[in-house]
Amino acid sequence: MDFFEVINKRHSVRKFTEQPVERELLDTLVSVAETAPSSKNCRSSAFMVIEDRDTIEAISLMRDRGSAFLKDAPAVIVVLGNETKTDLWVDNAAISATFLHLTATALGLGSCWVHVNGRLRVTAEPGSGLAEDYLRELLGVKDGMRILCVMAVGYEAGTRIGE
Template identity: 50%
Template sequence: MEFKELIAKRRSVRKFSDRPVPREVVDRILAEALTAPSARNTRSTRLMVVNDPALVARMADMRDYGSGFLTGAPLAIVVLGDTSSSDLWRENAAIAATVVQLACVDEGLASCWVHVNGRPRRKDAPDGETAADYLRTFLPVPEGCEPLCAIAAGYSDFTPAPLPAADDEARIIRLK
């Protein structure tokens, strides 16, 4: 697939079939994500594969907004940062998460990012339990690692509408 086509096809999709994602497909996605650049080549990103439907469904309750669709995903990849490896672990993990999503497109999968880091579990309790703390109650998050996001992934027959037109030129600052 050409890069331009890959970029054009990458869309946030929240509807998945129950068809499992084969291990070899997951392994290719992980291998590609682990090649993502990192600050000073610290390689601070860790990837946790969750393909147990009960665990993925439990992850859907990490927030009371924006994570419910995980229930229907056959796969979730939790993108973690090793905080002792780099002060830029968030940036490194975000780059790797983007590569995960592009690799999903290349493998014929749909995906959607669910933000974890810094998010409260409940909207009406912003100072209460965090989404990350909730995930730690049942996922083996390694010591010294923080979850940045979870990428829901799977096969989908849903095709999102094209992106609406935007004034992209207004978002570009050109220096002469």
């Protein structure tokens, strides 16, 4: 698929088949995302690939809106940034996530960005806490590492193999 075809085909996918994503493809997604540019080449972005069903279901509960569909995603890639390396960790992580999203399209996979940074667990209820804090505890994220978003990854439901 050439570059402009990838750009044209990219869209957010929220419904997936049960087909697992091949390990090799998950590795490719991460290694391409790692080539994204970063401020002063500080490479502050990091990735966690999650396929465990119970963990994915728990991730889907992080927010009252916009994350429930993650429950049926075959894989989830958490996009993190190291805030001790740069104040531009958000910018760097967003570029990394965009590389990941476009690469998924190029590989015939569907994906969808689900935002974490700054989002409340329950919309408009500050007392409900932050989705990021919930995920940090769930995933055992180290101090200094922040979570920008999670990317759902899988084969789009309704897409024929080879299409």
